[in-house]
Amino acid sequence: MPELPEVETVRRGLSPAMEGAKLARLQLNRTDLRFPFPENLVAAVEGRQIIALGRRAKYLLIDLEDDLTIIAHLGMSGSFRVEEEALGTFHHPRSKDEKHDHVVFHLERGNETLKVIYNDPRRFGFLHLAKRSELDLYPAFAQLGPEPTGNALDAEYLGKRFSGKVQPLKSTLLDQTVIAGLGNIYVCEALWRAHLSPKRAAGSIVTPTGRPKKELVLLTEAIRAVIADAIAAGGSSLRDHIQTDGSLGYFQHSFSVYDQEDKPCRTPGCGGTVSRITQAGRSTFYCPRCQK
Incomplete structure (x- = not known):
């Protein structure tokens, strides 16, 4: 299972593509991963701007406008990749196992369109939705200790x-x-x-x-x-x-x-x-x- 450095690496890799972009469409290619997707996930996030990408422990946080956060966990085999579509070409190679592309974030920034794709062969990852102002109450975060990268750890x-x-x-x-x-x-x-x-x-x-x-x-x-x-x-x-x-x-x-x-x-x-x-x-x- 990816540990903190792997998730932080993913966060840093996704930030340039996702931060400031509009989430024009969220494409779910199945009804669940480890858990079912929240019933209101698509309706709640489509059309909103992505404010920032964060991380708490081994969880990726996708902060949207209007106090919403998508909480993503990579599970055992999950990974994100960025595909930038320009003039019909892709700057990054397509996945060799596209049948495991379960979630696609269709993003817009000005005249630029791109896709961020979540691929997970074992489907142990998941996406949840929470209010950003209530993240401390999210069950997985409620009892967490300080981050090893923060000043609170001494x-x-x-x-x-x-x-x-x-x-x-x-x-x-x-x-x-x-x-x-x-x-x-x-x-x-x-x-x-x-x-x-x-x-x-x-x-x-x-x-x-x-x-x-x-x-x-x-x-x-x-x-x-x-x-x-x-x-x-x-x-x-x-x-x-x-x-x-x-x-x-x-x-x-x-x-x-x-x-x-x-x-x-x-x-x-x-x-x-x-x-x-x-x-x-x-x-x-x-x-x-x-x-x-």
Whole structure:
């Protein structure tokens, strides 16, 4: 499933095409994806201008005029692509599996017309509609923690959330009420950068009074850095994820521990070997020698 950097990459790729454009027509090629489309979706959004594209955790937010927001989730295999129609030609190649083109946003900007197409072979994605002024009440957002890219995530905040926790660091960091949008790949990478074992109790890097120890400061910096690096690389193109122009993300070529089982640890001077364990049904990759 695409994680935060992949969704942020999609947002940035779609913004130039969608922001400021008029949503002239919304074409639904089926009645549902993971969930049925809202009954009033087409009537509510057609003819409205797209004000901005945002993101909350792993959700794409398409803000329209009149306080409306389309909430999109890519599921396991969803992707968007942009087709700019000019003089009968397309600047971007058509999809090779157009039978999975389930939603088409027909956009107008002045004399320019273009299409943004949502393709989803497994149909685990979805579109919902909400009032922008009530997004905090949307069930998936109501309990979300701060974004790993925002100023609200710091060692002081995590110190309060980790205090007294006996749960492993790995499962604590995957808790979306602690940090929004942080997934398995980037938790493994951040813990490796901070040289912390995924099995270590979250409360062990906090003082008895809830103050962050040096290890938590380093972990916070590692989380922010690994997310920034992944966004800069266009995310990771594991399985089905591609960018809006059809190109791939390249952060997977920089994985230090994720999916690197039995390979030498990349920490200079470590000499250890990356191991894989299972925690809460998820694969965890780490170096037992340098991650303590």
